[in-house]
Amino acid sequence: MSDRVRIKRMTPAMRIIHWATVFAVIVCVITGYYIAYPFYQAQISVEATESFVMAWNRWGHFISAIILDVTAIWVIYLYFFSRFEKPYKKLLPTRANIVEYGRVVYNLITLNRKPKGFDTRHNDSFNIVNFAILHLMLILMLFTGLQLYVHGFGSGHSAIGAWWPWMLHLVTDWTLWAFGGKVGVRVVHHALMYGILAWAMLHIYYQIWRTIFWREGDINIVFGGEKFARKRSA
């Protein structure tokens, strides 16, 4: 193992964000599916005044959505201002980034052909672009979800004041226009769940695949924050 060096890849903050996102997405998917299609029954022997099955599902959905929203905003901040690494630099369509992207994809579809032709020590543009796609989906979820949420504020008031529904209308009413009305917004919000699930499947598979075939312990990045790489790399 002497030819390996330890490389720090994720700060504690980044790992907290990652796992907060994972758990929030899981809760959002389960509760969100229940809201869209209540797939289990509340006990009918319990009076409606005592039972809050849908209400709890909605509560869980909103709370985890707020966690997602806050982490998404935090992530956007880190993309630009992180002192550790600034991922936006890998999103810019520069020549180096595009070449690296192509080489990582090539490595994947040729089942890990060598030499890789890119530096496995840092986060590559392929991964970063994928993360950006996820965050774009989450942000679209945020706008469509808040639009569905504000439908209940017909009075223009809320427990935290009139500014809240006002702001929600201001920032989310464009979705009505973009997706063809309330049903369109709801369909997009629901369909995006499948997009996020498909993304998660691919992401988990790809990171495991890297770990197995690259043999650099990539899977530890998200747990311990570090991976190994060969000293004379790339």
Next chain:
Amino acid sequence: MNQWMTEQIHAAHSNRIEPREQAYYDALFEKSKARLESLRAEAPLHEGMDIHAALAEEGMDRRDFMKWASATTATLMLPAMFQPLVAEAAELFNRVPVIWTNLQDCAGNTEALLRTSAPTIDELILDVISLEFHEVIMAAAGHEAEAQLEDAMATFKGRYILAVEGSIPLGLDGQYGVKGPHAETYLDHVRRVGADAFAIVAMGSCAAFGGVPAAYPNPTNAVGVKDVVRGKPIINLSGCPVHPHNITSTIIHVILTGQPPALDNLMRPRFAYGYRIHDNCERRAHFDAGHFVEEFGDHGAKHNYCLYKVGCKGPMTFNNCSIIRFNDGANWPVGVGRGCIGCSEPDFWDKYAHERPVAAGVRMAPFGGVEKSVDYFGLGLLTAVGIGIAVHATASIMAGKKDEENA
């Protein structure tokens, strides 16, 4: 929050009803009172039509009428002090000229007004309205009717309310719908008659958004009034049919203030379409509890459970029938045990009117063709991804190109 900014944005974008100050209502009260006085000075457009006579004929007394006036004041979201003014405005209904034109629809809005065994006060008030032209219920036809329309348009130029019922077909140069002895297309007709109107009221979802004639595949390319008429105040009273009480309330608002009521982003009066069905539904407790009707006739259906799983679209529908109900408050669709089909929303026939929640509802694929639910496409996507992963994993294992320990 800057009040002016709030109002500007809301006027354009939302269903919200702004909170008002007492001073606002005091000013409105004085203004309305002056308006009513000047209207009363004018002669009724037609003699012999009087709301109190019509009420007496049906065996209703002044007490019934005042109860109705209180309810209408509440519907319009005005403070109680407006109740006498609302009652007076109803008495002055015969000072407002209305031209009612029927385009491409089933005439269901007219039917809803006419076909009642026991007319409600709303319907009686609409009886005494000064209908200058309504081809479904008038005796004249052909050239005679045409002459009557011309006459009404000339006499009340710029003053009449044009009530439009039905959608406007644009296909075949509008030839799908023509009217009158000169076979004028609906499109030309609504533009011509609308040009001299004080305001246009689109009665029902067809006139407002195209409605049922505009449902997929919309063979006549039907659209609503707002899509073809510009530069006129348009009030969309959507619904299938529109609730008669919302018609009277809207006209009363016009009589009281001389203005169309505040509208939402679909040009519907906010007093009627500002709230969601779901938020004023008596079954809402069952929704929050998780008590759902699974199929019609089951235990839940017999115990008034929430109809969400059998397709209630109350959570996406803005209308006031869950508040004011139908047939003098007797009951309403969700109350009788079947879900709301979102009749007051655009594209309701395609997007709302099915007996499943939206996620499981049948819809067209984005690229046309098959009719499947969102979940069907979603599971298809996940299956495809799963197969892709399985293929890649198998190939990777077989190729076995692991990086060597000491590469």
